Amino acid sequence: MRFIPAVFVASVLGSALAHPGAPHPDAEGRYTLEAEGIKAQFIPYAATLTNLWVKGADGTARDIVLGYDNTSFYPVDPGHPVYNAIPGRYVNRIGNGTYSIDNVTYLTQKNDGPNTLHSGTNNWSFRNWNVSKVSNSSITFSIYDASNSSLGMLGGVTSSVTYSVSKNKWHISMDAVSNDQKTPIMLTQHTYFQLDAFARPDNRTIWNHTLYMPEAKRVMKIDGNALPTGEIAEIPADDISDFWSAPHELGFASGNSNFENNCGNGCHGYNGNWAFNNKRDKRKSVLTLSSKWSGIKADLVTDQDAVVLYTCNWNDGKAEFKSSQGVAGQDKFIPRDGCIAIEAQDYVDGINHPEWGRLGKQIFGKGQKYHWESSWTFGTI
Numbered sequence: 001m002r003f004i005p006a007v008f009v010a011s012v013l014g015s016a017l018a019h020p021g022a023p024h025p026d027a028e029g030r031y032t033l034e035a036e037g038i039k040a041q042f043i044p045y046a047a048t049l050t051n052l053w054v055k056g057a058d059g060t061a062r063d064i065v066l067g068y069d070n071t072s073f074y075p076v077d078p079g080h081p082v083y084n085a086i087p088g089r090y091v092n093r094i095g096n097g098t099y100s101i102d103n104v105t106y107l108t109q110k111n112d113g114p115n116t117l118h119s120g121t122n123n124w125s126f127r128n129w130n131v132s133k134v135s136n137s138s139i140t141f142s143i144y145d146a147s148n149s150s151l152g153m154l155g156g157v158t159s160s161v162t163y164s165v166s167k168n169k170w171h172i173s174m175d176a177v178s179n180d181q182k183t184p185i186m187l188t189q190h191t192y193f194q195l196d197a198f199a200r201p202d203n204r205t206i207w208n209h210t211l212y213m214p215e216a217k218r219v220m221k222i223d224g225n226a227l228p229t230g231e232i233a234e235i236p237a238d239d240i241s242d243f244w245s246a247p248h249e250l251g252f253a254s255g256n257s258n259f260e261n262n263c264g265n266g267c268h269g270y271n272g273n274w275a276f277n278n279k280r281d282k283r284k285s286v287l288t289l290s291s292k293w294s295g296i297k298a299d300l301v302t303d304q305d306a307v308v309l310y311t312c313n314w315n316d317g318k319a320e321f322k323s324s325q326g327v328a329g330q331d332k333f334i335p336r337d338g339c340i341a342i343e344a345q346d347y348v349d350g351i352n353h354p355e356w357g358r359l360g361k362q363i364f365g366k367g368q369k370y371h372w373e374s375s376w377t378f379g380t381i
C-alpha cells in the first residue's frame with residue numbers, strides 16, 4: 001500500500017508543491033530534513049519520525065531511533081508500539097477509563113487492562129496526518145480530531161506538529177486548540193532511542209546507556225498496571241529511580257530486589273513518570289542520554305513539567321530493527337529491554353488528580369490554546 005499520492009496531493013495545501021525545490025517524499029513516502037550533523041525522515045502516518053542519523057564519537061553516522069524499513073508496515077503492525085509518533089488527544093493512561101469535567105463524567109475506552117492508554121483505539125497515532133507545510137529543514141503535519149472520535153472525548157480539536165532541524169538539533173513544536181467545549185488535551189513525541197543503533201556487537205540492551213536528569217527529584221508511585229496511585233514520591237539519592245544525583249547507567253539498579261515489577265506486574269526496569277522541579281531554567285537541558293559505546297549523547301530541552309521513560313520491557317524479541325542499523329551478518333532482532341522511549345509531557349492521569357493542580361494544563365475550553373515545545377541536541381561524549 002502506498003498511502004502517499006492521493007492523500008498527499010489532496011492534503012498539501014498548495015504551497016509545498018508550488019515551490020520548485022520543495023522536498024517531495026521518497027518512494028517509501030518519507031520526507032527528508034537535513035542540517036549540519038543531522039538527517040531526519042518523517043511520514044504523515046501518525047506524524048512519525050522514521051529515521052534519525054547523527055554522528056558518533058568515531059564520526060560514523062548512526063540511525064538512533066526505532067522504526068521499520070517498510071513504511072507500509074506502520075499502520076498494520078499488530079504490536080503498534082507508537083514508534084516516534086504523536087499519540088493523542090490525551091497521552092498515556094486515564095485511570096479506570098473515566099474522568100469528569102464540571103461534574104459530568106465521561107467514559108473512555110479501556111484498552112489497557114482497566115485503564116485507557118493513548119486515548120484508545122482511534123488514537124492520533126493511528127491516523128494519516130495532513131502535510132501542511134514542508135521545506136528542506138522543516139515539516140508541519142496537521143490533524144483535525146472530530147468530537148468523540150477519540151472515544152469519550154468531546155469537542156473538536158485542531159492540532160499540528162512542526163519538526164525542524166538545524167545544526168545537531170531536532171526541534172519539535174506542537175499546538176492544539178479546542179474548537180467548542182472543554183476537553184482533555186495532553187500530547188507528547190513518543191521517541192524510542194537506541195544510541196548504538198544496535199551496532200554494538202555484544203549487547204543490544206539499553207542497560208549500558210547512561211541517563212542524567214538533574215531536575216527529576218520526584219516520581220509518581222504506580223500500581224500493577226503502571227497507573228499513578230496519586231502519590232508523588234521524593235527520590236532519595238541512589239534509589240532505583242535516582243537519575244538526578246549523578247548520571248547512572250539505566251541498568252545500575254538491576255541488582256535491586258525491586259527492579260522486577262518496578263514498572264507494573266511482570267515489568268522490569270522503567271515505565272514511569274518523573275516530575276521536574278517547579279523552579280528550573282527551561283532553557284537548560286533537563287535530560288541527557290548517552291552511550292559510551294557509540295559516544296553519542298542527546299540533550300533534551302523542554303517546556304514540559306514531566307517525562308515518561310519506558311525501557312522496552314514488553315518487546316517480545318520478534319520485531320526487527322532497520323537495515324540502517326545493526327551489524328552486517330548478524331540477525332536483526334530487537335531484544336527485550338532493547339530501547340528507551342522518552343516522552344516529555346505533563347503528569348500522567350492528571351485529569352483524575354485535581355490535588356496535583358494540573359487541570360489548567362490538561363483541560364482546555366473553547367478557543368484555549370495548548371502548546372508543547374522540545375528540542376534534542378546531539379553531540380559526543
Ligand SMILES: *[C@@H]1O[C@H](CO)[C@@H](O)[C@H](O)[C@H]1NC(C)=O
Pocket residue numbers: 020021022023136
Ligand atoms: C532542497 O534540497 C534539494 C536537494 O538537495 C535541492 O535541490 C533544493 O534546491 C533545496 N531547496 C531549497 C528551497 O533549498
Ligand SMILES: *[C@@H]1O[C@H](CO)[C@@H](O)[C@H](O)[C@H]1NC(C)=O
Pocket residue numbers: 001070071072073076
Ligand atoms: C510492507 O508492508 C506491507 C504491509 O504489511 C506489506 O503488504 C508489504 O508486502 C511489505 N513490503 C515489503 C517489501 O516487505
Ligand SMILES: *[C@@H]1O[C@H](CO)[C@@H](O)[C@H](O)[C@H]1NC(C)=O
Pocket residue numbers: 096097098107
Ligand atoms: C470505574 O469506571 C466504571 C465505569 O466504567 C464505574 O462504574 C466505576 O465506579 C469506576 N470505579 C472507580 C473506582 O472509580
Ligand SMILES: *[C@@H]1O[C@H](CO)[C@@H](O)[C@H](O)[C@H]1NC(C)=O
Pocket residue numbers: 102103
Ligand atoms: C460540582 O458539584 C459540586 C458539588 O455538588 C458543586 O459545589 C459545584 O458547584 C459543581 N461544579 C460545577 C461546575 O457545576
Ligand SMILES: *[C@@H]1O[C@H](CO)[C@@H](O)[C@H](O)[C@H]1NC(C)=O
Pocket residue numbers: 080111117118119120121122123125126
Ligand atoms: C490505537 O488505535 C488503533 C486503531 O484503532 C488500535 O489498534 C491500537 O490498539 C490503539 N492504541 C492503543 C495504545 O490503544
Ligand SMILES: *[C@@H]1O[C@H](CO)[C@@H](O)[C@H](O)[C@H]1NC(C)=O
Pocket residue numbers: 011127128129130142143144145
Ligand atoms: C486533511 O485535510 C482534509 C481536507 O481539509 C480533511 O478532510 C481531513 O480530515 C484532514 N485529515 C486529518 C487527519 O485531519
Ligand SMILES: *[C@@H]1O[C@H](CO)[C@@H](O)[C@H](O)[C@H]1NC(C)=O
Pocket residue numbers: 148151152154
Ligand atoms: C462517544 O463514543 C462512544 C463509543 O462509540 C459512545 O458509546 C458514546 O455514546 C459517544 N458519546 C457521545 C456523547 O456521543
Ligand SMILES: *[C@@H]1O[C@H](CO)[C@@H](O)[C@H](O)[C@H]1NC(C)=O
Pocket residue numbers: 202203204205207208251
Ligand atoms: C547486555 O548487558 C546487560 C547489562 O550488563 C546484561 O545484563 C546482559 O546480559 C547483556 N546481554 C548480552 C546479550 O550480553
Ligand SMILES: *[C@@H]1O[C@H](CO)[C@@H](O)[C@H](O)[C@H]1NC(C)=O
Pocket residue numbers: 207208249251252253254
Ligand atoms: C553494563 O552494565 C552493567 C550493569 O549495570 C555493568 O555491570 C557493566 O559493567 C556495564 N558494562 C559496560 C561495558 O559498561
